[in-house]
Amino acid sequence: MNNLVKAALMAAGLALLGGCNPSMKPLGYHAQKPYVPMSLLVLPDGYTRFDVQERDELTSAVRSSGAFSFVDHGLPRKGYALVISQPPGEGAGFLVALNALTLLTFPVPYSYVHNLTGKVYKDGELLRTFSYKREGMSVGAWYVPPPITENQRQMLTELMRDLEASALIPHVDDAGQVGLVDQR
Amino acid sequence: MKKILFLSASLLLAGCAGTQTLPDPRIEAGQDYLPPIAVMVDSLEHGTELRNYLRESGVFSKVENGVAGEGQTQVMVKLDAQRKVAPAPLLFLSAATLFLLPLQSDLDTKADFTVMRDGKVLKRYHYENYMAKYAWLLDLGIPEREENIRRVARAFARDMQAANQASKPLEAQR
Numbered sequence: 001m002n003n004l005v006k007a008a009l010m011a012a013g014l015a016l017l018g019g020c021n022p023s024m025k026p027l028g029y030h031a032q033k034p035y036v037p038m039s040l041l042v043l044p045d046g047y048t049r050f051d052v053q054e055r056d057e058l059t060s061a062v063r064s065s066g067a068f069s070f071v072d073h074g075l076p077r078k079g080y081a082l083v084i085s086q087p088p089g090e091g092a093g094f095l096v097a098l099n100a101l102t103l104l105t106f107p108v109p110y111s112y113v114h115n116l117t118g119k120v121y122k123d124g125e126l127l128r129t130f131s132y133k134r135e136g137m138s139v140g141a142w143y144v145p146p147p148i149t150e151n152q153r154q155m156l157t158e159l160m161r162d163l164e165a166s167a168l169i170p171h172v173d174d175a176g177q178v179g180l181v182d183q184r
Numbered sequence: 185m186k187k188i189l190f191l192s193a194s195l196l197l198a199g200c201a202g203t204q205t206l207p208d209p210r211i212e213a214g215q216d217y218l219p220p221i222a223v224m225v226d227s228l229e230h231g232t233e234l235r236n237y238l239r240e241s242g243v244f245s246k247v248e249n250g251v252a253g254e255g256q257t258q259v260m261v262k263l264d265a266q267r268k269v270a271p272a273p274l275l276f277l278s279a280a281t282l283f284l285l286p287l288q289s290d291l292d293t294k295a296d297f298t299v300m301r302d303g304k305v306l307k308r309y310h311y312e313n314y315m316a317k318y319a320w321l322l323d324l325g326i327p328e329r330e331e332n333i334r335r336v337a338r339a340f341a342r343d344m345q346a347a348n349q350a351s352k353p354l355e356a357q358r
Binding site for chain 1: 222228
C-alpha cells in the first residue's frame with residue numbers, strides 16, 4: 001500500500017471519528033425573561049463517562065436558552081427546582097448489535113421510544129410533571145445519525161415552552177433580584 | 185543505573201508537587217458558630233464539593249442548598265474553575281510513554297461570593313486560586329484539585345468569621 005492510500009485512509013478515519021459526532025443544536029426556544037435563581041437537576045447524575053457527557057450536554061442545552069438567571073445543581077429543600085429525567089424507552093436492540101458483523105453497513109431497521117420528563121418542585125414538593133414522548137422507526141447504520149439527539153432537542157424545547165406557559169416559576173423582578181443576575 | 189533511577193524518582197517526587205497561589209486560610213477554632221446560610225453555586229462540577237468544604241470548615245452552624253428563608257443569609261457563588269491541560273500532541277507523547285512523562289494539569293479557579301439577606305446585597309468577596317501541577321500515571325493530581333476548591337471555601341469561611349468578629353454585623357450597602 002503506498003503512502004497516498006494510507007494518508008487518505010487516515011484522513012477518512014479521522015473525519016468519521018471527529019466529524020460524525022452528532023452534537024445537539026440549540027433549542028428552538030429563547031426566554032424573554034429569566035426565572036428567579038433556582039436549581040436544575042439532570043438525571044442520571046452520572047455513573048459512567050457517557051452519563052456525565054449526556055448530563056452536561058442536556059444541562060448546557062437548557063441553560064443556553066437563557067431561561068435561568070442563576071442555576072444551582074441539586075434538589076434543594078427551599079426554592080424552585082427543575083428535575084429533568086429520561087425514563088427508559090426502547091432503542092436499537094439485539095439485531096442492530098448483530099449488525100456489527102457487517103461493520104454497521106447494512107441498514108437494520110428498528111423502532112424506538114424516547115421519553116423525557118420534567119418535574120417542577122417548590123420547597124421540595126412536586127408541583128407539576130411534564131412528560132414527552134417520541135416514537136418512530138430508524139435504521140442502525142453508520143451513515144444514519146441516531147434520532148435520539150434531535151428528539152431530545154425537540155422535547156427539551158417543548159418542555160421549556162410549556163414551563164414558560166405554565167407560569168409556575170416566577171421571573172426575576174426588575175427591582176430586587178438585579179444583584180443576583182449581574183455580579184459586576 | 186541506580187543513580188539514574190534515584191534521580192528520576194526524586195525529580196518525579198519533588199517536581200510534581202502541586203502549588204496553590206492562595207495560602208491555606210487559618211480559621212480560628214473555639215468561636216461560636218455563625219447562623220445558618222443557604223448557598224447556591226453556579227457550577228455543575230464543584231457545587232456540592234464547595235458546600236461540603238464550607239460545612240467542613242466548622243464556621244457555620246448549618247450550610248444548606250437552595251434559597252434562604254426570611255432573615256436568613258443567602259450566599260450566591262459564581263464559581264469558574266477551568267482545567268488547564270497540556271496540548272494534545274504532548275498528551276499523545278505522554279500516552280506513548282504510558283503516562284510516565286508528567287503533563288501540565290492545572291486548575292484556575294475564580295470565585296465570586298455574594299452575601300445577601302432578604303434580597304439585599306450585604307457584601308461581595310472575590311477569590312482566585314491557581315493550582316499548578318504536573319501529573320503522571322501514579323499521581324493524577326486529584327487531591328490538589330480538591331485542595332484548590334477547599335482553600336477557596338475556607339477563605340470565604342474565614343472572612344465571614346472575621347466580619348462577624350469585628351462585631352459589626354453586615355449592614356445593607358444601599
